[in-house]
Amino acid sequence: MLTIDGSQGEGGGQILRSSLALSMVTGKPFRIERIRAGRPKPGLMRQHLVAVNAAARISGAEVKGAAISSCELEFRPKAVKAGDYQFAIGSAGSTTLVFQTILPALMVADAPSTVLLEGGTHNPYAPPADFLIKTFLPILERMGPRVRLTLERPGFYPAGGGRMKIAIDPAPLQRIELSDRGEIQSRLCRAMVAGLSDDIGKRELKMIRSGLNWPEENLQVEQLSQAYGPGNVLLLEIASEYITEVVTGFGIRGVQAEAVAGEVLDQAKRYLAAGVPVGRYLADQLLVPMAMAGGGAFATLPLSRHSKTNADIIQKFLEISVETTQEAHDRWKVVVK
Numbered sequence: 001m002l003t004i005d006g007s008q009g010e011g012g013g014q015i016l017r018s019s020l021a022l023s024m025v026t027g028k029p030f031r032i033e034r035i036r037a038g039r040p041k042p043g044l045m046r047q048h049l050v051a052v053n054a055a056a057r058i059s060g061a062e063v064k065g066a067a068i069s070s071c072e073l074e075f076r077p078k079a080v081k082a083g084d085y086q087f088a089i090g091s092a093g094s095t096t097l098v099f100q101t102i103l104p105a106l107m108v109a110d111a112p113s114t115v116l117l118e119g120g121t122h123n124p125y126a127p128p129a130d131f132l133i134k135t136f137l138p139i140l141e142r143m144g145p146r147v148r149l150t151l152e153r154p155g156f157y158p159a160g161g162g163r164m165k166i167a168i169d170p171a172p173l174q175r176i177e178l179s180d181r182g183e184i185q186s187r188l189c190r191a192m193v194a195g196l197s198d199d200i201g202k203r204e205l206k207m208i209r210s211g212l213n214w215p216e217e218n219l220q221v222e223q224l225s226q227a228y229g230p231g232n233v234l235l236l237e238i239a240s241e242y243i244t245e246v247v248t249g250f251g252i253r254g255v256q257a258e259a260v261a262g263e264v265l266d267q268a269k270r271y272l273a274a275g276v277p278v279g280r281y282l283a284d285q286l287l288v289p290m291a292m293a294g295g296g297a298f299a300t301l302p303l304s305r306h307s308k309t310n311a312d313i314i315q316k317f318l319e320i321s322v323e324t325t326q327e328a329h330d331r332w333k334v335v336v337k
Contacts, residue, residue, distance in 0.1 A: 002030040009309025011038020022317035024105035029076040043069040047093025051101040082111035089119030092160030094126035107145035121162035144171035156231025173293035181277035182241025194229025207261035274330040
């Protein structure tokens, strides 16, 4: 049995999620200690427990330590079973992170599956559903599996109540190389506001327009019902010939709209200046499917500590290496082999 140190690297929930995903894919059992030791509230929170239980159900695993606040867990998977699944977090915990946990196993299962997830769909520190739909899943489809995600109802922190449905057609994963994004074809920035004043979105978009000199038609305020909020997310899309990058900022109580937009603006400018196809958050999410495919490569910004920790976990389950080479000031090549 593999032993995983949950405090290594950035010490967050990604260590648990990647371990669960790769355990199901490889059939290797593991024990994880000091779960989320790098967080203010260590141990399993509700969304992590849902991820554990979802992985156990899909793989028929034997589990010890699956409880709120637990800092140790044993996971012994059996055979992965395709099927129709439904998992509710029961809070605003991230549905997209639960989705990331179970997707690798289901996309190489022996039959199609559907998954209905309920909880938060637009959470700080997690990829929003829009990022998965526009950025991650189109790349995954080029690798073989077809995954269609439908956002049926958005859910913001702290209210939650979101709902998304996923249909997964499995296929063997093929290697892919992403070295060029091609010509930029379209640009769009949406300020989603739920149960809050439109003025928040307008202030955010004013910052984006002044910083990138985009025309008004590329800027949209999307007002959602109070029932979906309160919440605010700023989604900046750069659609290029070979890839679409979505840069995200979340409105947080006490943080000015201009500060939210300023962070998104800085990330977008850095991505555009570097000339890379893969943004920092997509880089993190590509590592597991590329490792499962036996290899791949992409050009990106310097890897985050989160991505480096993820690479370390992957290499415990699969016989692969993740090599990084600096090609320019802010451009790195990542090779999985």
